[in-house]
Amino acid sequence: MKSITSYTSDYLLIEGGKPLRGAVKISGSKNATLPILMATILTREECQIGNVPQLLDVRTTLELLNHLGARVVSDSSWVCVETAPLRSHTAPDHMVRRMRASVLVMGPLLARLGRALVSMPGGCSIGVRSIDQHLKVFEKAGASISIRHGYLDLNIRKIKPVEHTFEVITVTGTENALMLLSACPKRSVLRNIALEPEIMDLVEVLGKMGAQIDIDGRTAVIRGSEELAGFKHSVIPDRIEAGTFMVASYVSGGDVLLENLRVDHLGSVIEKLREAGAEVEILDLSTLRVRGKTTIKPLSISTSEYPGFPTDMQAQFMVLCSLADGVSEITENIFENRFQHVGELQRMGADIHVRGRTAIVRGVKRLEGAEVYSTDLRASASLVIAGLVADGQTIVRDIYHLDRGYERLEEKLRSLGASVERCPSREY
Ligand code: EPZ
16 A cells, blocks of 8 residues: 655755764654554543654654544653543544554554544555454454445444464554453453564553553463553653664764663664674663674574564665675565565665565675665665765655654764755655
8 A cells, every 4th residue: 555645755865985973862662652652542541651752653643643532742752642532433544544553543442432443554565464463353352343445344342351362473463452452351361472672561551551461471461451541651762763773883884872772672683783793882771882894794684573683674784784795695574575675775786686585685895876765664764874885975765754763863863973964855
């Protein structure tokens, strides 16, 4: 499904060859913020959320909450949401198309209003991204689901406790199920759940609201409440933003101190970066330093669910592998079409061949600046990293993809010595 956005889009103008040096503060996690904002629908009381990143997807979510009738007040990185005046159960097409994560409204609306009318989120540029696993849990919990004029119409009279095993490990599927079942006072069991740190952050919030959720391995036992309370919570740092800066520091031959992160959320990324030859010095639980002028060693990467190597870091590491001294293999196991950045990196001189789910990357001495197009959020980040290290000038277009998930990226990069300009572009 093509995301609907304005067709006039800024672009980034990058002059390559400047090593990143200095310190950068990591922002709050987009993928923790979105479900936690949706969880405010579960209560009539006021909710205060801190460390909220200023991102397009967060703005879209706040607009959706507003559309549903919630009162939203946001200043700098705090957001206050009150959904007592909630009056609508409809997530309209133009909002869902802008942000697939709008599907996270289903569980909370079913719990609060007994109904959710959500425009069907088709696929997107990285894959079909079905939501069958979400719907199976809703049906088991007693929801009736029909499709009307492109909208999913979900209705539920009383939430039934479930014993359910996910056939596929799904992040937002787990989050939707946890939010719905947090409103059911009886005991439910979910098996084969996703364990991303963003889900654990949501579990902490649901606990503050009055749900009891015990997690053992990939099994969650939930005892919810029919009267969930408001909460105050500061979201966890964004591990993917942190990973992106870690890769950028190393491939640029720089020396960057990353602050306000969670080292314990970055295990597989730290290991891979060290395997490639980077010096990763851990100063404390929220601070690490990445540097290295060494020759980049080739890698074998296979993405998997947390705590495995994150699919959201695959594109960024592909840039690193493009400059390694040897041949690397990158296998994408989560999404079926997450190699959109390959064609754009090839325009910059990368030597990459894709066979099915695996990309074979032959390291080259250098990349060349070029005009490239973003296709999805993390692909656009990989193009920016490539531009930072390429010879000459790179133009990265369609950076609304970037704005969805990176807060003030060009400012942060400039503060580290990069030559990056955001330029308004003509209608085209
Ligand atoms: C979440 O997407 C993240 N988004 C994605 O981050 C991330 O890439 C992805 O998890 C994997 O880690 C948010 O948290 C908002 P999934 P989600 O459901 O939940 C299949 C970013 O860059 N599947 O875990 O949509 C699905 O097709 C974004 O910030 C089903 O088959 O991903 C995919 O192949 C991009 N049926 C796999 O499971 C379902 O019902 C994992 O999908 C659900 C999923």
